[in-house]
Amino acid sequence: MKAARLLLPLVVVLAVYAVLQILFMTEVLNAYWEKIFSLSAFVTICCLGLGIIYGFTGQFSLGHAAFYGIGAYSAALFTKALQVDSALGFLVAILIGGASAGLVGFLIGLPILRLRSDYLGIATLGFGVMVKTGLDNTDGLAGLLGGDLLGGARGMTGIPPLASFTWAFGFLVIAVIVLRNFVYSNLGRACLAIREDEIAADVMGVNTTRYKTIAFVIGCAYAGVAGALYAHFYRFLHPSNFDFLKSVDFLMVVVLGGLGSITGTVIAAVGWTFLLEGLRFVLPSNLLDFRMVIYPLILIAMMLLRPRGLFGGNELGPLKPPIDEPQPKASEARSPGVTA
Amino acid sequence: MSLLKVDNLSRYFGGLAAVSKVSFEVPQGGLHGLIGPNGAGKTTVFNLITGIYQPSSGDIRFDGKSIVGLEPYRVTALGIARTFQNIRLFGGLTVLDNVRTAYNCRVQYNLADAVLRTRRFQAEERQLTEQAREFLSVFGLLDRQYELARSLPYGEQRRLEIARALASQPRLLLLDEPAAGMNPAEVRQLMSLIEFIRTRFSVTILLIEHQMGLVMGVCEHITVVDFGQVLARGTPKEIQDNPAVIEAYLGKSVA
Numbered sequence: 001m002k003a004a005r006l007l008l009p010l011v012v013v014l015a016v017y018a019v020l021q022i023l024f025m026t027e028v029l030n031a032y033w034e035k036i037f038s039l040s041a042f043v044t045i046c047c048l049g050l051g052i053i054y055g056f057t058g059q060f061s062l063g064h065a066a067f068y069g070i071g072a073y074s075a076a077l078f079t080k081a082l083q084v085d086s087a088l089g090f091l092v093a094i095l096i097g098g099a100s101a102g103l104v105g106f107l108i109g110l111p112i113l114r115l116r117s118d119y120l121g122i123a124t125l126g127f128g129v130m131v132k133t134g135l136d137n138t139d140g141l142a143g144l145l146g147g148d149l150l151g152g153a154r155g156m157t158g159i160p161p162l163a164s165f166t167w168a169f170g171f172l173v174i175a176v177i178v179l180r181n182f183v184y185s186n187l188g189r190a191c192l193a194i195r196e197d198e199i200a201a202d203v204m205g206v207n208t209t210r211y212k213t214i215a216f217v218i219g220c221a222y223a224g225v226a227g228a229l230y231a232h233f234y235r236f237l238h239p240s241n242f243d244f245l246k247s248v249d250f251l252m253v254v255v256l257g258g259l260g261s262i263t264g265t266v267i268a269a270v271g272w273t274f275l276l277e278g279l280r281f282v283l284p285s286n287l288l289d290f291r292m293v294i295y296p297l298i299l300i301a302m303m304l305l306r307p308r309g310l311f312g313g314n315e316l317g318p319l320k321p322p323i324d325e326p327q328p329k330a331s332e333a334r335s336p337g338v339t340a
Numbered sequence: 341m342s343l344l345k346v347d348n349l350s351r352y353f354g355g356l357a358a359v360s361k362v363s364f365e366v367p368q369g370g371l372h373g374l375i376g377p378n379g380a381g382k383t384t385v386f387n388l389i390t391g392i393y394q395p396s397s398g399d400i401r402f403d404g405k406s407i408v409g410l411e412p413y414r415v416t417a418l419g420i421a422r423t424f425q426n427i428r429l430f431g432g433l434t435v436l437d438n439v440r441t442a443y444n445c446r447v448q449y450n451l452a453d454a455v456l457r458t459r460r461f462q463a464e465e466r467q468l469t470e471q472a473r474e475f476l477s478v479f480g481l482l483d484r485q486y487e488l489a490r491s492l493p494y495g496e497q498r499r500l501e502i503a504r505a506l507a508s509q510p511r512l513l514l515l516d517e518p519a520a521g522m523n524p525a526e527v528r529q530l531m532s533l534i535e536f537i538r539t540r541f542s543v544t545i546l547l548i549e550h551q552m553g554l555v556m557g558v559c560e561h562i563t564v565v566d567f568g569q570v571l572a573r574g575t576p577k578e579i580q581d582n583p584a585v586i587e588a589y590l591g592k593s594v595a
Contacts, residue, residue, distance in 0.1 A: 178455050185454035185461065186440075186447040186468075189433070193441045196430035203390055205416035205445035205508050214451070260432070313432065321434075323486065 009318040017169055024165065034165050035233070040273035041168035042230045045175045047253045047269040048262065049222025054251070055259040056183060057215040058195030059113065060121040063128030064223055064250045069135060069242030070104055071097035071224025072231040073150060076159045079232065080149050083160070090162040094171070094228040101224025102217045109216040113209065116198075128247050135239035155238035156231075163232035171229060175222060179262055180319055182218070191215050192260070256302055258309025263316045268309070341404075343368045343544050344389070344512055349398035351384055358384045360568040361398070366512070366561075371538060371545045373559035375552075375579075377588055381568040382548045383425055386514050390422055391415040402512065417445045421510035423501045425517045425548070431490030435481055435500060438489050439472040442507035472507065478540075479503040495526055499533070506537060512544045513537070519551045527551055531558055556580065564588070 020037060023029040029037075050064045075097035078084065084093060112123040138150035150156050182188050190211040193201035202208050231237055253272050257264030275298070279291045306312070315321070342365035351359040359381040366372040374382050387393045389400055391412040400407050407415055421442075430438050447468070453461040476482040479499050484492060489500060498518060505513060515534075519527045531554055538545060549555045555562065556576040564571040564579060566588045572579060579585055 181455045181457055182451070185465070186444060186449070187451060187454055189437055189441050190444050192433055192437070193430050193444075196432050197428050199392065199412075200424065200428035200430065201441070202412040203392070203416060203422055204442050204504065205413050206441065207411075207413045207445075 005318070013173055017166075020165070020169075036273060036277050038163070038165045038168040038233055039230075040270045041165075041172040042226045042233070043250075043253070043273050044172055044266050044269035045229070046223045046226035047250050047257075047265050048175050048179055049219040049226070050250045050254050051219075051257075051260075051262065051265045052179065052182070052191070052215050052222070053219035055254050055257075055261070055265065056188065056195060057191040057212060058198075059212055059216060060117055061124040061216075061219075062121045062244070062247050062251065063124035063126075063131070064219075065242045065244070065246035066128040066131035067101040067105060067220040067223035068227040068230070068246070068250075069131055069237075069239070071101040071227030072237050072242070073135065073156065073227075074100040074224075075228030076156060076231040076237060077149055079160050079162065080156075080158055084162070085160055087162075090167070090232065093162070093232070094167075094225055097228025097231075098221040098225040101227065102221035105217045105220025106213065109213050109220075113212045113216060125244065125247075128244055132239050132243045135242065151237075153239060155236055157236055159231055159235040159237070161232065161235055163229050168229055168233070171225060175225070176262060176266065176319075183262070184321055187211065187214065195260070252299060256299065256309055258311035258313055260313040261309065261311035261315060262319050263314070264309055264311030267311070341368065342366060343370075343403055344546065345399075345401040346385070346389070347399045347401065349385070349388060349400065350396045351381075351388055351393060352396045357568045359388065359395075359565075362565060362568070362570050364563040364570065364573060366544055366546050369542065369544055371534070371547065371558055371560050373555045373562040373576075374546060374548045374565065375550070375555055375562060376565040376571070380565045382565060383516055384568075385565070386422060386516055386548065389415070389514065390420060413445060416508055416510075419509070419511040420514065421505035421508045421512075422514035423498075423505050423516055423518060425520060427497050427501050429489040429497055429501055429504070431488065433489060434486050435476065435489055435492065436469070436472055436485040438500060438504050439475050439507045440468060442504050443468045443471070445508070475503055475507050494521060495529075498522075498530075502533070502537070506541055506543070510543060512546065515545060515547045515549075517548050517550060519549060519554050522551075524553075527554055530554065534558055 024034045046064065046068050049067070050061060053059050053061050053064075075093040078096050079089065079093045082089070084090060108127055112120060115123055135150070136153045139152040141150070190201065190206045193204065193206055194208050194211060198208055249272075253268045254265055256272070257266070257268030275295060276291060279294060280288065283290060344366040346362060346364050349359055349362045350357065362381070362385060364372070374385065376382055384393065388395050391407070391410050391414070395408060402418060402420060407418065430441065433441070447464060449458070449461045449464050473482060473485065476485055479502070481496060481500055481503065484496070489497065492500060502515070502518070519530055522530060534545065535558065537543060547555070547559060559576060561573070562576060562579045563573045564585050571588055572582045572585050574582070
């Protein structure tokens with residue numbers, strides 16, 4: 001019974017992958033679309049990370065793109081400096097990207113996760129600005145830490161082409177499974193309890209500092225993994241790709257998908273990427289820059305029509321909460337006043 | 341011996357003495373009432389016991405050991421649970437998950453177990469879910485296990501909050517105005533519920549309440565506080581006849 005329940009999603013995932021691969025290979029969808037599909041996977045992984053931090057644990061972060069950038073730059077530095085050209089080397093680079101973003105998240109999270117709501121938002125925003133400025137000025141680090149490889153404000157080039165749609169898709173599937181299993185566990189419940197009422201969570205025995213830190217570190221590591229994939233797909237990194245506006249993009253995707261919904265975040269992230277690109281084809285060339293007018297308008301309309309996001313905390317299919325445990329026999333002693 | 345001993349407890353907010361040199365003891369297995377007019381500092385005492393606030397001076401001993409300076413989750417792990425005056429459920433979580441959250445500090449499996457869904461994870465998760473369902477069934481909430489806590493009617497939210505507090509297996513249960521907003525029939529139900537959980541879970545109870553009928557009906561011993569200080573202590577009968585208490589509640593007699 002359990003195997004059957006896992007089989008269907010597995011078949012669907014493999015089928016989606018196979019169909020897309022065939023379309024890419026037969027060039028029904030050209031290399032441009034392969035890029036867009038891959039980009040949507042990176043964006044989704046990154047947004048799932050922010051979903052853990054904001055959607056599930058309720059910690060408002062405005063600096064998520066900084067961790068995306070840290071993952072991208074650290075992984076690219078590793079592969080560029082060591083001239084990595086194997087899949088195994090790339091896997092190590094992705095883990096380095098995730099680990100370095102997670103580590104920075106841990107160090108920055110320790111002091112700032114004491115802050116609540118708006119104040120935490122401002123602290124993370126400040127951190128995002130710091131990282132962007134740092135990346136702009138890596139020329140000052142020339143000679144140490146591989147600073148001369150990072151390219152500063154000119155951008156980082158010469159990153160080996162290691163990523164593909166397969167990598168992007170594979171990591172997206174892993175990211176979704178890990179997040180689902182995290183959410184439906186004691187750790188996930190602790191995070192949700194913190195989001196719902198931090199004082200009550202504390203009093204119910206939840207070590208709030210610990211779980212906020214865990215959620216923040218995992219979320220940042222997701223961004224780092226996404227950044228590492230992104231770096232080796234586009235092979236050019238520029239600090240402006242990881243600025244405050246990018247953080248806002250991620251935040252909007254998470255809110256649009258519905259806080260605390262994995263399904264919603266995936267759909268919103270993919271939809272957002274395709275919307276931005278799709279508008280390129282729909283709009284005449286002299287109106288292309290109006291994309292950034294049309295897309296906020298769509299956002300405003302969405303928020304008016306569905307204020308709790310696309311999925312409003314609900315899930316689809318295998319992402320729904322598992323509820324198949326056997327029901328216990330009704331207990332013999334009941335509390336008074338209970339007649340039901 | 342006393343399970344809880346509050347000794348000369350004080351807490352100042354700026355120049356305001358919210359709690360000033362309050363002392364009382366709750367014996368093992370007792371049902372103790374803490375009463376007083378609005379703003380007397382009763383809830384502050386609860387917040388001090390549970391570690392939400394730190395005392396300015398004084399000591400709180402639980403089972404002989406000082407718990408001053410411990411973080412709230414550690415106090416809970418030692419065996420003190422509470423409910424709140426303004427119900428604080430996890431509104432967006434299901435009724436079942438509200439109770440399961442209370443097992444947090446007892447869960448042994450780690451992050452890797454959860455992500456990989458190991459045997460240890462499954463066994464522990466199955467066990468705590470069954471325990472939670474039994475709890476809900478005792479409190480008549482099993483039918484509502486998959487509903488969001490915020491969608492429950494008021495009386496059931498109160499009951500769920502008590503169930504959630506008891507699920508953390510406390511030896512001392514602090515109830516902060518459990519009868520607030522209840523009609524007389526609901527208050528009578530609550531009184532028998534309190535008697536029931538006392539015997540069934542053999543838990544010591546400290547109760548803050550305004551409804552005198554409830555306090556006088558169930559409490560064995562009462563401490564009255566006013567303006568942050570202890571005004572009187574004694575049995576319900578003694579408290580009812582105490583002129584200082586009557587004055588604090590009703591004002592000075594003009595006659």
